[in-house]
Amino acid sequence: MRLVIARCTVDYVGRLSATLPPAVRLVMHKADGCVAVHADGGAYKPLNWMNAPNTLIEDGPVWAVCNPKGETLRITFEEVFVDVAHDCGEDPGLSKDGVEAHLQELLAAHPHAVGDGYTLVRREYPTGIGPVDLLCRDADGNAVAVEIKRRGEIDGVEQLARYVERLNRDPLLRPVRGVLAAQQVRPQARVLASDRGLGWVEVDYDELRGLESDELRLF
Amino acid sequence: MRLVIARCTVDYVGRLSATLPPAVRLVMHKADGCVAVHADGGAYKPLNWMNAPNTLIEDGPVWAVCNPKGETLRITFEEVFVDVAHDCGEDPGLSKDGVEAHLQELLAAHPHAVGDGYTLVRREYPTGIGPVDLLCRDADGNAVAVEIKRRGEIDGVEQLARYVERLNRDPLLRPVRGVLAAQQVRPQARVLASDRGLGWVEVDYDELRGLESDELRLF
DNA sequence: GACTCTATCTCGGTA
DNA sequence: TACCGAGGTAGAGTC
Numbered sequence: 001m002r003l004v005i006a007r008c009t010v011d012y013v014g015r016l017s018a019t020l021p022p023a024v025r026l027v028m029h030k031a032d033g034c035v036a037v038h039a040d041g042g043a044y045k046p047l048n049w050m051n052a053p054n055t056l057i058e059d060g061p062v063w064a065v066c067n068p069k070g071e072t073l074r075i076t077f078e079e080v081f082v083d084v085a086h087d088c089g090e091d092p093g094l095s096k097d098g099v100e101a102h103l104q105e106l107l108a109a110h111p112h113a114v115g116d117g118y119t120l121v122r123r124e125y126p127t128g129i130g131p132v133d134l135l136c137r138d139a140d141g142n143a144v145a146v147e148i149k150r151r152g153e154i155d156g157v158e159q160l161a162r163y164v165e166r167l168n169r170d171p172l173l174r175p176v177r178g179v180l181a182a183q184q185v186r187p188q189a190r191v192l193a194s195d196r197g198l199g200w201v202e203v204d205y206d207e208l209r210g211l212e213s214d215e216l217r218l219f
Numbered sequence: 220m221r222l223v224i225a226r227c228t229v230d231y232v233g234r235l236s237a238t239l240p241p242a243v244r245l246v247m248h249k250a251d252g253c254v255a256v257h258a259d260g261g262a263y264k265p266l267n268w269m270n271a272p273n274t275l276i277e278d279g280p281v282w283a284v285c286n287p288k289g290e291t292l293r294i295t296f297e298e299v300f301v302d303v304a305h306d307c308g309e310d311p312g313l314s315k316d317g318v319e320a321h322l323q324e325l326l327a328a329h330p331h332a333v334g335d336g337y338t339l340v341r342r343e344y345p346t347g348i349g350p351v352d353l354l355c356r357d358a359d360g361n362a363v364a365v366e367i368k369r370r371g372e373i374d375g376v377e378q379l380a381r382y383v384e385r386l387n388r389d390p391l392l393r394p395v396r397g398v399l400a401a402q403q404v405r406p407q408a409r410v411l412a413s414d415r416g417l418g419w420v421e422v423d424y425d426e427l428r429g430l431e432s433d434e435l436r437l438f
Numbered sequence: 439g440a441c442t443c444t445a446t447c448t449c450g451g452t453a
Numbered sequence: 454t455a456c457c458g459a460g461g462t463a464g465a466g467t468c
Contacts, residue, residue, distance in 0.1 A: 034262035043253035098235035
C-alpha cells in the first residue's frame with residue numbers, strides 16, 4: 001500500500017467523464033494495483049478510482065491508469081506532501097451477522113411470523129428464474145412464496161411477482177400466493193404489492209431472535 | 220487527514236455486527252471526523268467505517284467511534300507502522316458529465332427529441348409508485364410518460380410499464396402512452412417494450428448538447 | 439465470462 | 454426528517 005498526499009488534479013474518462021480541479025487529496029495505491037483518490041471528508045466513496053486489474057504508468061508527475069475496458073484515470077501531481085509505502089500482506093477478511101441471510105434463517109425456523117399457521121416447505125425453492133427465499137403452506141394447505149428483504153421496496157415486489165407468476169404455472173403447486181416479508185416495507189412497495197395481489201408483512205428481527213434464544217433455553 | 224498503518228482488530232456493532240481479526244490495515248481519519256479501515260486491495264469499499272457525524276475517543280491503543288444512531292466502531296491497535304497527518308483543506312468537488320440527471324435536463328428542454336411535436340407538461344410527475352421522469356403531450360395532445368435512462372434495459376421498461384399502467388387510471392389523463400428514452404436501448408429492452416405496447420427512442424447526447432449551445436449562441 | 443442480487447450500500451434530491 | 458431513485462454503483466455468488 002502506497003499513500004500519497006498531494007496537491008493534484010484528476011481526470012477520469014470511461015463510463016462518464018469527471019474532472020477534479022487542483023486540491024490537496026489522498027491518493028491510495030493498493031497491492032492489487034487499484035487506485036483511489038480521497039478527499040478529506042466522506043468516509044466511504046473515493047472521489048475517483050480505478051479498480052484492478054489495470055496498468056499504472058508513472059510518467060514524472062503524472063500517473064496514467066488504464067484498464068482493459070478502455071477507461072482511464074489520469075492523476076497530475078503538483079506538490080507532494082506525504083509519500084509513504086508499507087507492505088500489509090493478505091487480509092483475513094471480515095465476518096458479518098445480521099444481514100438478509102440471517103433473517104431468512106430466522107423466518108425459516110419461524111414461518112408463523114410470516115402468517116398464522118404457515119409451515120415451511122423449503123428454503124431457496126427453485127423456480128427456473130432463480131430461487132424463491134421460502135416456500136410455505138398456509139393454514140389451508142395452499143402454497144405461499146415468501147420473498148425476504150431487510151427493506152421491502154419496489155424491486156422486491158417485482159421479484160416476488162415474477163416468482164409467483166412462474167410458480168402458478170405448476171399444476172401441482174397452484175394456487176400460489178406471494179408475501180413480501182421485511183423488517184420494513186416502504187409505502188410504494190405496499191401500493192405495488194396490493195396492485196399485484198401480493199401480500200406483505202413487517203417482521204421484527206429482534207423479536208425473532210428472542211424466540212430463537214427462548215427455544216435454546218428450553219432444549 | 221490522519222493515516223495510520225497498523226496491525227489492528229476492528230469491531231463494528233450497529234446495523235449489523237462485524238469483526239476483523241488481527242491484520243495490517245490502513246486506518247483513515249478524515250477532517251470531518253469519519254473513520255475508514257482499508258485492506259490492501261479493493262479500491263472502493265472500506266472493510267469497516269463510520270461516517271460523520273460521530274465522536275472518536277482515543278483511549279491508549281483503542282479508538283472508540285460512536286455515532287448518534289448508537290452504532291459503534293472499535294479499533295484496537297497492536298503495532299503501528301505508519302502514523303502521518305496532513306491538513307488538506309476543503310475539496311472543491313468534482314464535476315461529472317454524462318449522467319442521467321443531465322440527460323433529463325436536456326430532454327426536458329428539448330422534448331421534440333423524444334417525439335415530433337412533443338411538449339413538456341412537467342418533470343418528475345408524481346404517481347403513487349414514484350415520479351415519472353417526464354410527462355409530455357404529443358402532437359395530438361395525448362399524454363406520454365417518458366422514462367429516461369443512460370442505457371435502456373429491461374428494468375427501465377418494467378418501470379415505465381408500471382407508471383403507464385398507473386397513470387391510465389386517471390380519467391383526466393388517459394390515454395397515456397409510454398416511451399423509453401436512452402442513449403442506447405438494448406435489444407432485450409426493445410423487444411419487451413414492443414410486447415408491452417411501449418415505445419422507445421435512442422437520443423444522441425452530443426447532438427442535444429449541440430442544440431443547447433446553439434441556443435446559447437442565439438441569445 | 440455473463441448474469442443476478444445484496445449492501446452498515448452511499449449519495450443527492452425532494453416533499 | 455424520511456422517503457425515493459441513481460450509481461463509473463461495488464462485490465459476492467451462481468451458472
